[in-house]
Amino acid sequence: MSKKHNFSAGPCILPQEVFEKSAAAILDFNGIGLSLLEISHRSKDFVPVMDEARAIVKRLMKLGDDYEVIYVGGGASLQFLMVPFNLMKKDNGKAAYLDTGTWAAGAIKEAKKLGTVDVVGSSKEENYSFIPKDYKVGSEYDYFHCTSNNTIYGTQMKTFPEVDTVMVCDMSSDIFSRVIDFSKFDIIYAGAQKNMGPAGVTMVVVKKSVLGKTGRDIPSYLDYSLHIAKDSMYNTPPVFPVYATLLTLQHLENNGGIEAAELRNEAKAKLLYDEIDNNPLFETFCRKEDRSLMNVSFKLTDESKKEAFDIAWKEAGINGLNGHRSLGGYRASMYNALPIESVQVLVDVMKSIN
Amino acid sequence: MSKKHNFSAGPCILPQEVFEKSAAAILDFNGIGLSLLEISHRSKDFVPVMDEARAIVKRLMKLGDDYEVIYVGGGASLQFLMVPFNLMKKDNGKAAYLDTGTWAAGAIKEAKKLGTVDVVGSSKEENYSFIPKDYKVGSEYDYFHCTSNNTIYGTQMKTFPEVDTVMVCDMSSDIFSRVIDFSKFDIIYAGAQKNMGPAGVTMVVVKKSVLGKTGRDIPSYLDYSLHIAKDSMYNTPPVFPVYATLLTLQHLENNGGIEAAELRNEAKAKLLYDEIDNNPLFETFCRKEDRSLMNVSFKLTDESKKEAFDIAWKEAGINGLNGHRSLGGYRASMYNALPIESVQVLVDVMKSIN
Numbered sequence: 001m002s003k004k005h006n007f008s009a010g011p012c013i014l015p016q017e018v019f020e021k022s023a024a025a026i027l028d029f030n031g032i033g034l035s036l037l038e039i040s041h042r043s044k045d046f047v048p049v050m051d052e053a054r055a056i057v058k059r060l061m062k063l064g065d066d067y068e069v070i071y072v073g074g075g076a077s078l079q080f081l082m083v084p085f086n087l088m089k090k091d092n093g094k095a096a097y098l099d100t101g102t103w104a105a106g107a108i109k110e111a112k113k114l115g116t117v118d119v120v121g122s123s124k125e126e127n128y129s130f131i132p133k134d135y136k137v138g139s140e141y142d143y144f145h146c147t148s149n150n151t152i153y154g155t156q157m158k159t160f161p162e163v164d165t166v167m168v169c170d171m172s173s174d175i176f177s178r179v180i181d182f183s184k185f186d187i188i189y190a191g192a193q194k195n196m197g198p199a200g201v202t203m204v205v206v207k208k209s210v211l212g213k214t215g216r217d218i219p220s221y222l223d224y225s226l227h228i229a230k231d232s233m234y235n236t237p238p239v240f241p242v243y244a245t246l247l248t249l250q251h252l253e254n255n256g257g258i259e260a261a262e263l264r265n266e267a268k269a270k271l272l273y274d275e276i277d278n279n280p281l282f283e284t285f286c287r288k289e290d291r292s293l294m295n296v297s298f299k300l301t302d303e304s305k306k307e308a309f310d311i312a313w314k315e316a317g318i319n320g321l322n323g324h325r326s327l328g329g330y331r332a333s334m335y336n337a338l339p340i341e342s343v344q345v346l347v348d349v350m351k352s353i354n
Numbered sequence: 355m356s357k358k359h360n361f362s363a364g365p366c367i368l369p370q371e372v373f374e375k376s377a378a379a380i381l382d383f384n385g386i387g388l389s390l391l392e393i394s395h396r397s398k399d400f401v402p403v404m405d406e407a408r409a410i411v412k413r414l415m416k417l418g419d420d421y422e423v424i425y426v427g428g429g430a431s432l433q434f435l436m437v438p439f440n441l442m443k444k445d446n447g448k449a450a451y452l453d454t455g456t457w458a459a460g461a462i463k464e465a466k467k468l469g470t471v472d473v474v475g476s477s478k479e480e481n482y483s484f485i486p487k488d489y490k491v492g493s494e495y496d497y498f499h500c501t502s503n504n505t506i507y508g509t510q511m512k513t514f515p516e517v518d519t520v521m522v523c524d525m526s527s528d529i530f531s532r533v534i535d536f537s538k539f540d541i542i543y544a545g546a547q548k549n550m551g552p553a554g555v556t557m558v559v560v561k562k563s564v565l566g567k568t569g570r571d572i573p574s575y576l577d578y579s580l581h582i583a584k585d586s587m588y589n590t591p592p593v594f595p596v597y598a599t600l601l602t603l604q605h606l607e608n609n610g611g612i613e614a615a616e617l618r619n620e621a622k623a624k625l626l627y628d629e630i631d632n633n634p635l636f637e638t639f640c641r642k643e644d645r646s647l648m649n650v651s652f653k654l655t656d657e658s659k660k661e662a663f664d665i666a667w668k669e670a671g672i673n674g675l676n677g678h679r680s681l682g683g684y685r686a687s688m689y690n691a692l693p694i695e696s697v698q699v700l701v702d703v704m705k706s707i708n
Contacts, residue, residue: 003387004386004387004388006388006392008392008393008394008397009394010394010590011391011392011393011394011395011590011593012392013392014389014391014392018391019380019381019389019391019392020381022380022391023377023378023380023381024377026373026376026377026380027373027374027377032358033357033358034358034360034673035368035373037365037368037372037373037376037551037552037553037598038360038362038365038366038367038368038373039362039365040362040363040364040365040674041365041553043362043674072427072428073426073427073428073429073432073554073592074426074427074428074432074575075427075575075589075590076589077574077575077588077589078427078428078575080574080575081573081574081575081576106574109574110573110574110575113571113573191590193590193593197391198391198593198594199391199395199590199591199592199593199594200427200554200555200591200592200593200594200595201554201592217467219435219464219467220431220434220435220460220463220464221428221429221431221432221434221435221464222435234431235429235430235431236364236365236429236545236547236553237553237554238427238553238554238555238592238595239365239547239552239553239554240552240553240554240594240595240598241554241592241594241595244391244594319388320394320397
C-alpha cells in the first residue's frame with residue numbers, strides 16, 4: 001500500500017526516518033544485541049538518549065543554564081495539574097488564565113482545585129473563534145497560563161503578552177513549528193504527539209528560579225524539582241517514546257532547525273488558506289488574523305457537496321481530515337513532518353469540487 | 355551479534371515475537387499504509403487495541419464485570435499518589451501499609467501527604483530481608499496497601515493477608531507470573547515494564563464499588579473514575595506502550611496463560627536457588643521462605659572471586675546481573691519471557707567458579 005497523506009491531528013505524521021530508525025532499535029538497539037524495549041533505563045546505552053533528548057531541546061530553543069528540560073508521563077492533561085501544584089501558592093494562591101479553547105478550559109478546571117483562577121480573557125462566548133488580546137496580567141498573580149495553539153478551532157497566538165508574573169505556556173500543538181523567543185517563558189510544556197514524537201511522553205521546560213515558592217508539600221511525581229534533581233530519571237521513564245522523540249528532534253536539527261521548519265510551515269499554510277479564501281465552497285471557523293499555521297479548521301459553505309468532497313479526499317489517499325467531534329467540518333493538521341506535496345493533493349481535491 | 359541472556363531488572367526481556375510485531379507495526383500498522391506512531395488514538399485501528407488490552411487482563415485474571423482495567427502514564431510512582439487520592443478519606447483518612455522495601459516505602463511517603471499512615475508491618479530494620487506476616491488490618495482503615503514482590507531484596511509475598519478493608523497491591527514486578535486469586539484485591543496496579551510490556555504505561559485494575567467515597571475533589575488525571583468513564587481514553591494514551599503490552603499479554607494467553615507461566619517460573623527459580631544452596635560460593639540476601647521467583651538477589655561469600663565471576667558471566671553473554679546500587683551483589687531477574695536456557699547458562703557459570 002502506498003504512503004498516505006496524513007493530516008491526523010495527533011498522534012500525527014513524523015519523519016519517515018523516525019519510523020525506520022525506531023523500528024530498527026526495537027529489533028537491535030545500537031548493535032548491542034538487545035531490543036531498546038528490554039534494556040535498563042539506567043544502562044549505558046539509554047542514559048545518553050535521555051541526556052541528549054534534554055540537551056537538544058535547549059539547543060533548539062536557545063535556552064541557557066537557568067532552564068532545565070524533563071520528560072514525564074501522563075500527557076499535557078497531567079501538566080494541567082502539575083503547573084498549579086508547582087506554582088500556585090498554598091495560601092491565597094491566585095493565577096491568571098487565558099481561555100482560548102477546550103484544552104485551555106481543561107487547564108483552568110484543574111487550577112481551580114488548588115486556588116483562585118481569574119480568566120483574564122476568553123473567546124468562549126464566540127465559540128473560541130479568536131484569540132483575546134486586550135488584557136493585563138499584574139504581579140498579584142502567582143502565574144499566567146496560556147495555550148499557544150488551539151487544535152480544534154484552528155487558532156494560534158501570533159504574539160505573546162508581556163506579563164508581570166511567571167509565564168506558563170502549553171505549546172503541545174505547535175512546539176518547534178515557528179521561531180519564538182522561548183526565554184520569555186518560565187514553564188513550557190508539550191505532549192510529544194504532534195511535532196515532537198509519538199504519544200506517551202510530555203516535555204516540560206522549567207526555569208529553575210520559579211520553583212519552590214508555594215509552601216506546598218507537593219506529591220513527589222508532581223514535583224518538577226524532583227524530576228530535575230534526578231536528571232529526568234526519578235522513575236522509569238517512557239523509554240521508547242523518549243527515544244523516538246530524540247530521533248524526531250535530531251531530524252529537525254539536521255534539517256535547518258526551527259527556522260527552516262517555520263518557512264516550510266508558512267508555505268504549507270499559505271497554500272491551503274489561499275485555496276480556502278479563493279474557493280467559495282470553503283471557509284474557516286475562525287478570524288483571519290488568528291489562523292493557526294498548524295491546524296486549519298474549515299467547513300463547506302454548501303453542505304450538499306459533502307458526499308462528493310468526502311469521497312474525493314479519501315480517494316486521493318488523504319487520512320485524518322475529519323474535524324473534531326465538538327466542532328464538525330474538517331481539520332487539516334499540518335505538523336512539521338507533513339510534506340507540502342500532501343497539502344497540494346488536498347488543494348487539488350478542493351479545486352475539483354464544483 | 356547473537357542474542358544475549360537478559361537478566362535485566364526492568365525494563366526487561368519480552369517475547370521475541372513482541373519485538374518483531376511491534377517493530378513491524380511502526381513501519382506499517384495492520385497494512386493500512388500508516389505507522390502505529392502516526393495514527394489517532396481514536397481511530398478505528400487503535401480503539402480495538404485499547405479495548406482488547408483492557409479485556410485480556412480481565413480474562414487472564416478471571417475477573418468479572420465489577421472490575422475495570424485502565425492504562426495510564428506516569429509509572430507505578432504516580433500510583434503511589436493516585437491510590438490515596440482515590441481511597442484516603444479527606445477527613446481523618448487513615449490507611450495501613452506493609453513496608454517490605456524501597457518501593458513500599460515510596461508508596462508510604464506519598465500516602466502520608468494525604469492522611470494518617472499506620473505501617474502495620476516492616477522489615478526495614480533487618481534490611482528488608484523478609485516479609486512481615488504477623489499483623490492485623492481492621493475496618494478502621496480506609497485501605498490496606500502491600501507490594502507483592504520486592505525486586506531489590508529478592509523477596510515475595512507467598513500469601514496475602516485477610517484484611518477487613520479495601521485491599522490494594524502494587525504487583526509491578528511479579529504480575530502474571532503466578533496463579534493468584536485476583537478477586538481478593540480491590541485495586542491492583544503494575545508498571546508494564548516487567549512482565550507486561552515496555553516502559554511507559556501502567557495498568558490499574560479497579561473494583562468500581564470502592565471508588566467515590568473520599569469526599570475529595572480529585573484532580574482529573576488522578577481520578578480513576580474519570581479514566582474508567584472514558585474507556586481509558588481520557589486523554590491521549592501511550593499508544594505504542596499499550597500496543598506492545600497487548601502483544602505481550604496475547605503471547606502469554608497463547609502460551610498457556612498464567613498457569614503455564616507459573617510452572618516455567620518455578621522451574622527457573624528452582625534451578626537457580628538449588629545452585630545457590632549447593633554452591634558454598636553464593637548466598638541470597640533474604641530468608642529462604644520469602645524468596646522471590648522473579649528476582650534472585652545474591653552475593654559471593656568470598657569477595658576474592660568477584661573478578662573471575664564478573665568476567666565469566668559477561669563472557670557467557672549474560673546482561674543485567676549487577677545488583678541494585680542500594681544493596682550491591684548480584685540480581686538475576688527471571689521475568690516471564692526469560693527462557694530457562696538463560697538460567698542454565700548462569701548456573702553453569704556459577705559452577706565454573708572455584
